Amino acid sequence: MDFRLTDDQRALQEGVRKLLEGRFGRERLRAAVDGPGAEPVPSLDRALWRELGDAGFFGLRLPERDGGVGLGLPEAVLAFEEAGRALLPGPLVATHLAAGTVPGAATGKTVVARVDGELVEWLDAADHVLGNAAGAVPVRSVDPLTPLHRVPGAAGERGAVTGSGVVTGSGAESGSGAAGGFGAADAVLAALLTAAEQLGSAGRTTEAAVRYAREREQFGRPIGSFQAVKHLCAQMLVRTETARAAVYGAAVTGDAVEIAGAKLLADDAAVRNARDCLQVHGGMGFTWEADVHLHLKRAWTRAERWPAEREAAELLAAALR
Amino acid sequence: MDFRLTDDQRALQEGVRKLLEGRFGRERLRAAVDGPGAEPVPSLDRALWRELGDAGFFGLRLPERDGGVGLGLPEAVLAFEEAGRALLPGPLVATHLAAGTVPGAATGKTVVARVDGELVEWLDAADHVLGNAAGAVPVRSVDPLTPLHRVPGAAGERGAVTGSGVVTGSGAESGSGAAGGFGAADAVLAALLTAAEQLGSAGRTTEAAVRYAREREQFGRPIGSFQAVKHLCAQMLVRTETARAAVYGAAVTGDAVEIAGAKLLADDAAVRNARDCLQVHGGMGFTWEADVHLHLKRAWTRAERWPAEREAAELLAAALR
């Protein structure tokens, strides 16, 4: 047993981080957020999407013979964690999961959206939609970088996933399930990759809070020297590292219940860390200019993806035997 | 409107506090707790009970023509708050509520217990039992100063109280309800008086934590100068004062739903304050010699009285119209 990252995994992690820093750094992020108009409709950066495709982000788990990178779930989780850190926008999970079945998805040529319960992210930008989005109406999305549509009548309990199935397949073997080209196994994988994004966000807001606490001075000293702020930051780290263990563990086992648990803890870490980060930033955290609200809004958005807290808790309870 | 205590109410509060300090001070409390044997069965101090009766503790709300003091719910709440502070043992609520109906209850000659759901406190010490305690079996009570019996088959949802009735009657007008001589109005009054006891306990543990934090030194200074400890204590006060407003308010209006809310907040304040008090005391708080565990165990015991958290929350939800 060696749960730590292998050298290859570490290199992958660093590679994705560098790619995103270069192609979607802070300036690019702010440009996307601060577009013209009070509520600019974000547009998908197709060139970036192709670049992600070229870098293997979408085809990561496809066999090499199919033009993929031939890696596994742990590697996909590391890549999505970086995407979460960078607040990378777009229907990343759907496109990644469609890589084996929807032509052009793996290379980033085809943008794929999916219907999850009553919501669809990035519908207008998508070339291909998994699930039935008929009659979808646009929503004034709380996250400025995630356009949303609502599919009327699609509400109700989601997720046929129960029990403790294990998902290990690459995208090639899934994607043909019951719910409009998005099967139960894919739903579980989507939950795991979403959890990885949340983990990345939780880690990023922890770092941001710590950096601000070191620099910001009040009462003649850095606010990070006050126990109240110290302890907020410490609890952020605890949440992040617990979620990390859960997400990485779930990536290794691929167990559906463990993945539900990972999503639950990662959702909690992302949302609460963003709020604590905001608290540490004080008034500055309440401004549009600070990035912390983008993390919070995205974290809220991802938390609504299947399984939401309530759904995950029920799944985890049912598995207690 | 003047929500503050009147001079008479203040005098009553002080009088009860002094009485209890004199008759059930710390030494008396510890003697009751540290009796012979590992788990001494506490016995009711009949002399003290009579003295409480003489002081009007039980007959507080009885009309003067019936030998009572002729005061109202707010005064009863103040007296029970003091009882909670002092950790005064015995079936105080049941005896107080029986003062108008059970002969000798008002004077403290008759000790009255009552069946609340599946539990009865102080059954063996009681001269009179409200409700059907047939077949009751003794329980190894977590609270060393509250002997408990369990009535088999009496489980299930309690409390026929719904809606938002107002209880204003003195003991003389109630006590003849459905459930074995303990009607719905009495159940609501019992909840209020229990909440008052919890409030007293919450206030007492706040004081104890603050005192200890001022005296105890670690790292060369009082632990109360550390923000982490300061903030624990501050939150204790916030819980206490919120519960106080809720309990006093409910005492004035006598509204059944408001009383359920007061019980919910007072239960929370008593339990969480006892735990925070324990945390502030560190290792010393974990010893039998410290009083804090007595507050926690009693708070747990009172929290199980009707309405427990779940029951109160449902009542409060149903009233939202």
Added chain:
Amino acid sequence: MDLTCTEEEEEFRARLRAWLAATLPGLPPRPDPRDWPGRRAYDTAWQRRLYDAGYAGLHWPADAGGHGATPTQHLIFLEETELAGAPYVGANFVGLLHAGPTIAAEGTLAQRSRWLPPILRGDEIWCQGFSEPDAGSDLASLRTRAVRDGDAYVVTGSKIWTSHAEVADWCELLVRTRPVSADVPGHRGITWLALPMNAPGVTVRPLRTLAGTTEFAEMFLDEVRVPAAHRVGEENDGWRVTMVTLSFERGTAFVGEVVACRRTLRALAEAARGNGRWDDQEVRRALGRLNAEFTALWRLTQWNVSEAQRAGGVPGNGGSVFKLRYSHARQELYDTAARVLGPGCLDLAHDWTTDRLSSLSYTIAAGTSQIQRNIVADRVLGLPKGR
């Protein structure tokens, strides 16, 4: 423990209620939130109506043009106007609740005559220039400096979190008139000035919040000349001048908000009953718990107001206890709203979604929860100061 109102108080309530019923239907439609001149016009017109009806400056002393109402009457006023859905104090906030009372307490007769009547009539709008980018929780570290030059102060610096700056006529400004040194702690050497917003060198820039709105502004001051006659109180005594009023809080600060939260809570229960979430025990009980919470906060308000009334308007520290609990409860309310809405919580078309965003400031603005806990620990509980 008396929660009933006196006959006089009930009469006051009845009169107010009748006036509100007669007046509110005649109000023009509310302006768009982004239309600042429209908002100013709306808010000041409402203030003028209050003035004409004898409700302006209700709790101000008579010698300041007010009606010397008790805290209880003020509470009734705030409760009834909120229940009736009357306009908020809006752009009149700083004038009525802070700058005005400060001038009333510390200003000269000339200053009171010049500034107070226009506030009460809704003729002039004030904003507040206290916070700075580097002086938030630690207000005493403010750096905007003022140098005396003849009969004026020359002011340079910047302020932040200034509401209604775009439409304000005056700004109550705190400036540093003596540099901080070993002998001069931060809160000495501060002076209170009334800054005319149209003075040359004043630049206002809207500040966008995370809710996407521009309720606040930044203000930049570049060698702005402020007549020395606009100074309230002594030079270097501005900290005390300000604190006198900041603490002149009679427990009524959040009356309208608590009333509004209780209404929101009932609306949430109704929505939950409508969309099926009511059947979720977790959601339902969360609503029940919030019922207990906001009922208690209403009682706590009445408690604090009663304390203030007896103590003659002198502040207790109940304000910090209340704010700590209320800030948290309000955030909890909107988190629960999100559970009721389900995925709809991501839709800004729901007011509760935008209110959820705004509520994020509650544990920060006007003293973070961390600062409030320090205040409670140090001033109420008497715990030793940290080093």
Added chain:
Amino acid sequence: MDLTCTEEEEEFRARLRAWLAATLPGLPPRPDPRDWPGRRAYDTAWQRRLYDAGYAGLHWPADAGGHGATPTQHLIFLEETELAGAPYVGANFVGLLHAGPTIAAEGTLAQRSRWLPPILRGDEIWCQGFSEPDAGSDLASLRTRAVRDGDAYVVTGSKIWTSHAEVADWCELLVRTRPVSADVPGHRGITWLALPMNAPGVTVRPLRTLAGTTEFAEMFLDEVRVPAAHRVGEENDGWRVTMVTLSFERGTAFVGEVVACRRTLRALAEAARGNGRWDDQEVRRALGRLNAEFTALWRLTQWNVSEAQRAGGVPGNGGSVFKLRYSHARQELYDTAARVLGPGCLDLAHDWTTDRLSSLSYTIAAGTSQIQRNIVADRVLGLPKGR
């Protein structure tokens, strides 16, 4: 990220499992918790069996009489013994997990030969004399003093929270050999001594906890003579000597407990299904959330053990992160147990009620949560030290 065991590790597990299956049925019944001599006999007999089977000192280095097992093997050992319901380390705890490793790392050859074999064989029991009534979180402020007198130290003072003191042969004792002064900070001037518990002047008094048990004791030392040869490490260097081992924690500290908590959680679910509480969504989902929690804590354990393995046994600060989360989760577990039990949670006849009481110490013992957060903030996050 590899959670599978190597072939060698699987073989180790299989062998251990077989041995446990063969051995456990032959154990005598567990003694009454209040029967200290019985407990000692039971615990030491079990240790002797482990010794004979080659499992004693599994993770100790070979030159200390151990088997040099990797952290993973140690984790497997703790996991399997807990799963099999084997006896706990009990009275052997301090010897095997602290005093022994300290002597192994810092003792002379003679000291190691004298003290280590009896620990491994279960012949001698150690207890720990570190905490004092006035030195808890701030251990460096300990006051028990030792004065050199010829070839012995004369020790006077008192210790608290000493487990198994009633039946211990030795105590690893920290004493002050140089007074604190401006030049000598608290953690300098401390010396590590092996105190024979039968030495004249040693008095042990049971300390009753809030759970009603006497798991701990107070120890009073009145001019007790301890041979200087019983000093491990240099005089005044005891702080370092102790910390070397205190930090020699390879992520395995709570393995058995986490396994036990997961078992308790399943038992709670079963009980809830049995008594109807399962139909309460709040209770059911609370159990579901705890499932996520303890699964994650198990993964976090594996993570920390992997870190320790790679780093060669040198500590990370993952221990504080784990302990913060675990302490809270464990208290949550028993609070949830109380919800499953309903009024039954007041009955000490339920193990969960007594376990709930014991769990109250988790956020205090071995470093309060407040201290742990300081450690995480200062050492892991690098936040500036407070003043």
